[in-house]
Amino acid sequence: MRLIIAEKPSLARAIADALPGRTQRRDGALEVGDTWVSWCLGHLLEPAPPDAYDPRYKQWRLDHLPIVPERWRLVPRHKARGQLKVLRDLLKRADSLVHAGDPDREGQLLVQEVIEHLGWRGPVARLLISDLNRPAVTRALAALQDNRRYQPLYEAARARSRADWLYGINLSRAWTLTGRQAGHDGVLSVGRVQTPVLGLVARRDIDIARFEPRPYHVLWADLTVAAGELRAWWQPGEHHPLDDQGRLLARAPAEALLARLPGAEGRLTRLDARRKRQSAPLPYSLSALQVDAARRHRFSAQQVLDVCQALYERHQLITYPRSDCRYLPEEHRAGMGTLLERAGAGDATLRDWLAGTDFTRRPRAFDDARVGAHHALAPTGKPFAPERLSPPEAAIYRLIARNVIAQFYPMLETREVKAEFTILDETFRAQGREILVAGWKPLFTSRDEAPPLPALTEGEPVTVTNADIDDKLTRPPEPFTDASLIKAMMNIARYVEEPAVKRTLRDTDGLGTEATRATIIETLLKRGYLVRQSGNLRATATGHALIQALPDAATRPERTALWEQRLRTIAEAEEAPGPFLDGLLADLRELLAAADAGRMRQALGETRGLGPTPKKPASGKPASGKPASKKAKASSRRRRSSQSGSSDMTGKSTRRGTRRTTRQGEDT
Known part of the structure; x- marks a missing residue:
């Protein structure tokens, strides 16, 4: 058998x-x-x-x-x-x-x-x-293949599981105990991915709170050229007071130039006009889909994951969704036209998109060299009947189908023009973009493009017809949203300060994995470290206190991103798990030595009242983990004593129809 x-x-x-x-x-x-x-x-x-x-x-x-x-x-x-x-x-x-x-x-x-x-x-x-x-x-x-071929993948997964246990159990116990000594009643959960993600949000919140707007000034001039009119912007030199983005911080120089501009003449001294061709955006990985769906439909990352699982398992409309790849196997190209036409036959939107395809094209998205264990998300070819799906399911399916259909559209062709003018010995610049071939672009946006510049000839004279100064204020960083936090986790090298590590992490998988990023965000929300406010993610006072009390190295992404690199080398049989776990234990002992009740007490005091308060769940138990009654406190203490000590290890659950199935809390 x-x-x-x-x-x-x-x-x-x-x-x-x-x-x-x-x-x-x-x-x-x-x-x-x-x-x-x-x-x-x-x-x-x-x-x-x-x-x-x-x-x-x-x-x-x-x-x-x-x-x-x-x-x-x-x-x-x-x-x-x-x-x-x-x-x-x-x-x-x-x-x-x-x-x-x-x-x-x-x-x-x-x-x-x-x-x-x-x-x-x-x-x-x-x-x-x-x-x-x-x-x-x-x-x-x-x-079928020999399972021994995948033994390194198993070794990497097992090393990840053990490393997460060691890290989460020990650090969660250490900081929970120092928290109790400092007067905090509740478990303080520390995880090798969830805590750096919390650190990203907490530091962003602090940057916003400490931000002091500064005025800056933009001088523009309307110019007449032989073929029409355009607007150009003054480029103040370095001898003027500028910030690190080249913005003018003092109004007086702009006012002095503005007074001389009416009717002034000059010349177009430099013209750069280039024709560019741009391929369609690649088919989606899960994280790329989560970013797009959050921006277009305001879906949370977890909602996108749950919808994708339903489309894959229940409806069988898409391929495996927990993919980190944005390319498709070359063998899929030949049959993709038939597959997409069969899938879209019952939907007017897909039929309209398919009308512009050319399935004889050889898109760059079909590349075996870039496909690993799984490929990009794609329709399976099963007919799409939107009336049988929920609105979110239909919306997500169309996004996935659109990005595959777009591969068979012509390239977007544009003419990009950059013009530099010299007027009164000062430099003004303008740029424009003209769409020559719309290609795939209409599938992604219906917004009108900025008007192109009129025809220009280098050296031609120009005359100023109007000018003014726009007074503006610098703006604080934007709070994180599901989309921007997922994107930050994907491109974590941007948030790394050490140059050597930054170079190493560029072009790697980032913080967490495709399968865990949504779960990490939801975990932080459930534990009361983050809240959602008007679509933004903000750290609570408890979240801020934990980040301040922990060693800086435990709150930043370098360690866990480098973990993922090491795990990849194990999965590719380039390294054994032993050295990875030995290195982790050395780091762990160093971190444990930094557990300090005084530092925790100071952090709790400094962050009291900082950040929004998480809502209480329906059970009456606050999301921070603090029991709602003496009886609940006693029950909670007994439960904590009998469990592993870190809710990082409790796992994740995703809805599969009426059945819940659980995979261990990878990277949480």
Whole structure:
């Protein structure tokens, strides 16, 4: 008997449907001929809590830290015991086994840890599925690989899990205990990704609060040229008072020049006109989609992830959504026209977009060299019926389809003009943009472009017909939103100060992963460290206090982004997990030595009243974790003593229809 273990029931059903023969439902499994397909419910196992290694760890004490297991253990999740028994019984009868976890690092860990925990000693095949439609699943079943090929991916995922346990358990206990000594009642959760993300928001809030607007002044002039009129802006020289962005801080020089400008004549001294061609934006990765959907539809990052999971699992309209790739396999190009036309036949919007396509084009988005374990989000070809979807589902599907359809449109062609004028020995500049071939552009915006400059000839005379000064104020940084915070996590090198690390992190995956960024934001909201205000994300007083009390290195992104780099080298078999974990332990001991109740007390005092207050959830328990009554306090203390000590490790849950499945809280 062959046993296939899928990551979740929806994937198991798709596999069973693609197998030849009649499917019979069994307890926790599907039987198709001589093949049984069963499933996990997200992670069936979780790292054992500290007291599983030593009962004295039930009591939180600073002198216990760091807690480092000599031999790592996994324990069944409370609601997973029934499914584990199903898998154990099936493995006893199986003579061959297929691992069908999702095609990513966590998917590799999720199924393989169960296989090892249940003691299977035989060979294991690997089934990689990124599209739940029957033809795609059938192709994947015909292309099984040896699971040993993915052992480095498993090692990386396991190293990540253990590192997160060590970091979260020890630092959360340390700062919770120092917080109690300083008068804070509640768990202070520290995570190797969630805390730097909180640090980004807290520092942005402080920059906004401390910002002092400064006036600056912009002098413009309307010019007459042979072919018409245009507006140009004065470029004050360095001998004038300028800020670091070249803005004029004193009005007097502008006033002096303005008085001389009416009727003044000059010449066009430099003209740069270039024709540019621009390809369509690439198909989406999950994070890129979350950024766009937040800007266009005000969807939260978690909402986008949940919608994508529904489109993938329940409706089978899109390919695997938790992808960090923006390219598609070259083999998909030939059939993409038929696939998209079939998908869009029932929707007027998609039909309009498809009318402008040329499927003989060879778009840059189809590039095998840039496709890894999974490819960009794309329609599966299943007909899209918007009336059967919720409005958010239809909106997200159209965004995904649009970015793939746009690959088969002509390039956007523009004429970019930069003109520099000399008037009264001063420099004025103007620039314009003319669209020559709209190409894919109308699929993305209906806004009118700024008018192009009139035809210009270098050296031609110009005359000033009007001029004035616009008085402006510098503006503070914008508060983070879901879109800008996801983008910051994607491009974390911008927020790194050390030049060598900044160079190293440029062009890497950034902070967190595609699968975890939305969860990280929601975790910080639920724990009362962040709140949403009018679409913006702001740090609470508790969030600010935690950031101030922690060592600076624990609140900045360098460490965790470099973790991701190390994990990638492990996943690519370029490094063993041991040195990575040894380095982590050295860092951990250094951080623990900095736990100080005095610093925490000072942080709590300085941040009291700083930041908005999180709303209380319906249960009456504040999001900060502070119990609402004496009875609740006692219950909370008992619960904290019996658990692992860090809610960083509690995992994440995502809605799958009426069933909840859980994967461990990767990178939270």
